[in-house]
């Protein structure tokens with residue numbers, strides 16, 4: 398396994414890789430040191446010819462960067478990385494390149510897309526759909542049968558109520574409550590969450 402990104406998020410993923418006893422071959426990072434990961438593992442900027450057979454996980458929390466890199470990389474994308482202290486129902490599906498961090502719960506028939514981050518302590522209830530490249534921050538909750546579109550950022554501690562819908566590309570501020578529907582590309586916060594501004598694709 399190779400990580401793409403050597404920052405704080407990568408450090409958490411590396412520790413999961415160690416806990417699971419998976420082989421770790423190093424990390425790419427297009428930036429410059431210092432990195433959060435030990436520099437002994439630094440492979441340099443992304444190089445498609447280096448260990449080309451190794452599964453790669455993009456360890457970058459910015460949804461847009463994660464998506465753009467995922468479309469460019471040549472390495473095979475790693476299967477989902479799931480912390481041993483997370484619960485993922487056998488009837489849930491989780492896409493490749495996604496990560497599920499400690500204490501998270503993904504209930505029955507939930508569908509998690511590719512390159513999604515389900516952060517620490519997140520609860521994804523029954524039949525929830527989470528789009529590709531979305532990030533559910535720590536302790537957020539997606540109520541049963543809610544739908545969260547692609548490339549959304551759901552701030553820490555936020556609640557998406559049961560059956561609510563969050564459109565593509567939304568940013569929901571920390572501690573918010575999305576009660577019914579949030580239009581695509583909206584930045585919103587509050588209880589209940591009110592749109593604050595429009596966002597643009599990319």
Ligand SMILES: CC(C)(COP(=O)(O)OP(=O)(O)OC[C@H]1O[C@@H](n2cnc3c(N)ncnc32)[C@H](O)[C@@H]1OP(=O)(O)O)[C@@H](O)C(=O)NCCC(=O)NCCS
Nearest residue numbers: 516534535551552553554568569570571572573585586587
């Ligand atoms: C929603 C968010 C992205 C908005 O960022 P922003 O557009 O830069 O907004 P600002 O920080 O300039 O704040 C603008 C105003 O909105 C208020 N505000 C911002 N986020 C808020 C929130 N989540 N709830 C209530 N008020 C909020 C600020 O207090 C500020 O009010 P003021 O003008 O009276 O001082 C950010 O505030 C946020 O909540 N980020 C989530 C962080 C997070 O959960 N990280 C998890 C890492 S795992």
